[in-house]
Amino acid sequence: MNDLWSGLSAPVQDGLWLLLILLPAVVTGVLVLRSLRPWPLVRAMLWRFRGPNLLFVLLIAVAVGLGIGLLAQERGLRAGTAAAADKFDLIVAAPGSEVTMLFASVYLQPSDVGLLSGTIYDEVATHPEVALAAPLGFGDSYAGAPVVGTIADFVTYLSDGAIEGRMFETSTEAIAGAFAPVGLGERFEPAHGTGDVALDADNAHAHAGASFTVVGRMAPTGTPWDRALIVPIEAVWEVHGLANGHAPGPDGAGAHDRIGPPFDAAYFPGTPAIVVRSEALWSNYALRSAFTRDAETMAFFPGAVLAQLYRVMGDVRQAMSVMALVTQVLVAASVLVGLLILTRLFRRQLALLRALGAPARFVFAVVWSYAATLLACGAVLGLAVGWLAAALLSRVLSERTDILVTAPLAWPELHAVAGFLSVATLLSLLPGLSMRRLPIVEALRS
Amino acid sequence: MADGLTVSDLEVPGRGGRMLLSVEALSLAPGQSLGLRGPSGAGKSTFLYAIAGLIEGARGRVEWNGTDILSLSPDRRGAFRAAHMGFIFQDFLLFDELSGIDNAALPALFAPRAQRPGIRLRAQEMLGRLGLSDPGRGVDSYSGGERQRVGVARALANDAAILLADEPTASLHRAAADALIEDLAGVARGQRTSVVVSHDPALLARMDRVITIADGRMTDGDLAA
Numbered sequence: 001m002n003d004l005w006s007g008l009s010a011p012v013q014d015g016l017w018l019l020l021i022l023l024p025a026v027v028t029g030v031l032v033l034r035s036l037r038p039w040p041l042v043r044a045m046l047w048r049f050r051g052p053n054l055l056f057v058l059l060i061a062v063a064v065g066l067g068i069g070l071l072a073q074e075r076g077l078r079a080g081t082a083a084a085a086d087k088f089d090l091i092v093a094a095p096g097s098e099v100t101m102l103f104a105s106v107y108l109q110p111s112d113v114g115l116l117s118g119t120i121y122d123e124v125a126t127h128p129e130v131a132l133a134a135p136l137g138f139g140d141s142y143a144g145a146p147v148v149g150t151i152a153d154f155v156t157y158l159s160d161g162a163i164e165g166r167m168f169e170t171s172t173e174a175i176a177g178a179f180a181p182v183g184l185g186e187r188f189e190p191a192h193g194t195g196d197v198a199l200d201a202d203n204a205h206a207h208a209g210a211s212f213t214v215v216g217r218m219a220p221t222g223t224p225w226d227r228a229l230i231v232p233i234e235a236v237w238e239v240h241g242l243a244n245g246h247a248p249g250p251d252g253a254g255a256h257d258r259i260g261p262p263f264d265a266a267y268f269p270g271t272p273a274i275v276v277r278s279e280a281l282w283s284n285y286a287l288r289s290a291f292t293r294d295a296e297t298m299a300f301f302p303g304a305v306l307a308q309l310y311r312v313m314g315d316v317r318q319a320m321s322v323m324a325l326v327t328q329v330l331v332a333a334s335v336l337v338g339l340l341i342l343t344r345l346f347r348r349q350l351a352l353l354r355a356l357g358a359p360a361r362f363v364f365a366v367v368w369s370y371a372a373t374l375l376a377c378g379a380v381l382g383l384a385v386g387w388l389a390a391a392l393l394s395r396v397l398s399e400r401t402d403i404l405v406t407a408p409l410a411w412p413e414l415h416a417v418a419g420f421l422s423v424a425t426l427l428s429l430l431p432g433l434s435m436r437r438l439p440i441v442e443a444l445r446s
Numbered sequence: 447m448a449d450g451l452t453v454s455d456l457e458v459p460g461r462g463g464r465m466l467l468s469v470e471a472l473s474l475a476p477g478q479s480l481g482l483r484g485p486s487g488a489g490k491s492t493f494l495y496a497i498a499g500l501i502e503g504a505r506g507r508v509e510w511n512g513t514d515i516l517s518l519s520p521d522r523r524g525a526f527r528a529a530h531m532g533f534i535f536q537d538f539l540l541f542d543e544l545s546g547i548d549n550a551a552l553p554a555l556f557a558p559r560a561q562r563p564g565i566r567l568r569a570q571e572m573l574g575r576l577g578l579s580d581p582g583r584g585v586d587s588y589s590g591g592e593r594q595r596v597g598v599a600r601a602l603a604n605d606a607a608i609l610l611a612d613e614p615t616a617s618l619h620r621a622a623a624d625a626l627i628e629d630l631a632g633v634a635r636g637q638r639t640s641v642v643v644s645h646d647p648a649l650l651a652r653m654d655r656v657i658t659i660a661d662g663r664m665t666d667g668d669l670a671a
Contacts, residue, residue, distance in 0.1 A: 035559060036555075036556065037554075037555050037556075037562075038555065040544060040548055040555060041541065041555065043543070044541045044542075044543035044544055047543045048542070048543055348539070349539070349541060352535075352539045353552075353556070354500075354524065355498070355500060355527070355533055356527065356528065356533060356552065356553055356600075357524045357525065357526070357527035357528025357529070357531065357553065357556070357604075358524065358528070358553075358555075358556040359521060359524055359525070359556060360520070360521065360524070362555070362556040439502075440500050441492075441495045441500050441501055444495075444535075444539075445491075
């Protein structure tokens with residue numbers, strides 16, 4: 001049985017789950033409605049109380065929609081942050097917090113971190129398993145966009161070569177991210193620091209004289225690098241008055257003309273992080289252990305750090321799911337109380353049916369169908385609300401974090417709505433049951 | 447075929463032990479019509495509901511063609527009403543959201559599947575016979591007289607052998623009430639056993655027998671068939 005189940009494709013498994021979750025609703029419906037035709041009267045009830053009915057449907061839709069919207073959003077955020085870290089197989093940095101380093105290098109949220117020396121960079125770059133070792137230099141910004149220094153190969157790797165224009169060739173040229181505030185051919189002067197610090201008058205002109213021309217623009221990558229202005233790492237060092245990683249020529253000039261590796265360890269001012277891409281996936285592990293050294297370097301997989309973060313967030317997510325479910329059930333319960341009251345307004349008609357000889361089961365079916373129709377409409381409309389909520393939240397999050405977050409509704413949300421629907425159809429039995437012991441004559445005379 | 451009625455030792459106790467209705471013996475031949483009159487609160491409607499098997503706690507025997515409806519389970523009583531009885535109410539008790547024909551064919555919704563087309567057909571015929579020309583219209587646009595005629599058509603859609611009516615003309619103006627009385631006489635006479643509660647002398651005058659109920663007891667009239 002287990003083998004049979006695991007032999008099925010994921011969509012088939014998800015589909016079967018959906019059917020299984022819907023089963024209580026379907027079974028309840030079949031049992032309640034068997035050989036009965038309550039719909040004309042259900043329509044009459046829906047129409048008679050159309051105002052409150054509409055309100056109930058909207059209430060349920062909002063409760064269900066926000067619940068599944070948040071679930072989808074949380075998943076979208078995880079997928080987005082993971083996708084943004086996709087190109088960062090391994091990061092080597094000075095010992096410290098892996099999370100801080102992850103935020104600095106992948107999501108471009110820089111903090112004060114230690115630097116790695118040129119010797120270490122050399123060691124990493126020349127390791128036989130290393131295909132790409134990109135030093136990163138950050139701390140400057142322009143118009144709110146981070147200015148990041150690195151090497152041309154990394155820009156090519158990050159953008160998969162999709163660059164409009166050309167690669168930077170001198171230390172006064174830059175590549176703009178797809179949504180960076182500087183267009184192709186335009187010039188900019190970076191300010192020291194990021195955010196408010198960069199707007200400070202002292203910092204805004206700290207690098208006076210250093211200006212860059214944007215010669216290329218990357219296609220969107222869905223990462224915070226889309227807003228970045230990428231310059232040769234030599235330029236970052238130079239604007240801070242440091243050596244630029246290359247030994248001066250015999251005549252003392254020429255160093256400024258060179259950009260990119262190899263670097264001369266003696267003239268390498270340091271880098272906070274090296275993004276490493278290995279020749280083969282398995283060698284990442286060897287590289288990680290090779291560069292995990294006490295008091296000298298730390299190496300970590302951004303994916304693994306994210307997974308740890310997600311594990312912590314997983315608890316929050318479960319709490320969120322439970323809260324969403326509780327909210328939905330509470331709303332459904334309040335709506336059912338409302339339906340009980342409305343059903344009492346209808347009880348004279350229901351008593352009439354009993355007087356005319358309708359079996360109690362028929363009256364039960366009318367009331368159940370009425371309640372179940374409202375809850376089901378609310379749940380289905382909730383899917384639309386959830387989709388809209390997720391789309392809006394994604395847009396806001398993408399704008400705020402520059403991480404491309406898309407949160408389409410998927411199986412988990414469909415399962416959640418199906419679960420709500422099943423619980424709702426069972427809860428709908430309550431108003432029906434309340435009418436089973438209807439005192440017919442009393443109701444007729446009321 | 448109309449059903450005859452035999453009532454013996456019928457008692458309907460109210461809350462606190464007070465007797466709401468007490469009928470020692472009453473019988474009605476198949477096809478006869480019985481009018482019940484009396485002051486408000488005297489127990490006329492209680493009698494009507496009791497012989498329909500609608501009052502829980504009613505004691506005694508109420509036999510329709512030999513079937514004691516009081517000895518049946520609530521579900522079987524319902525099934526008996528659906529098969530044999532038609533009800534007409536003072537304030538019509540229609541579903542305003544439905545059309546005339548849908549109201550008249552209401553019993554089809556819960557009848558056995560095989561009987562549904564027949565019920566709808568009879569409802570349609572009955573509406574035509576009662577002069578309702580546009581039965582597809584919503585009943586909320588009908589006059590009082592028209593609404594009650596829909597009520598009559600509904601009562602007879604299942605070809606009921608027993609017709610029970612509670613003040614059927616009380617909500618109608620005189621002309622409409624007179625028209626309804628003619629209709630009722632036309633559809634019920636001889637073919638159906640009818641029990642009609644009314645204050646309307648014109649309606650009572652058309653009944654085969656009239657009994658007065660006061661204070662929960664039958665005080666005059668011919669109790670035996």
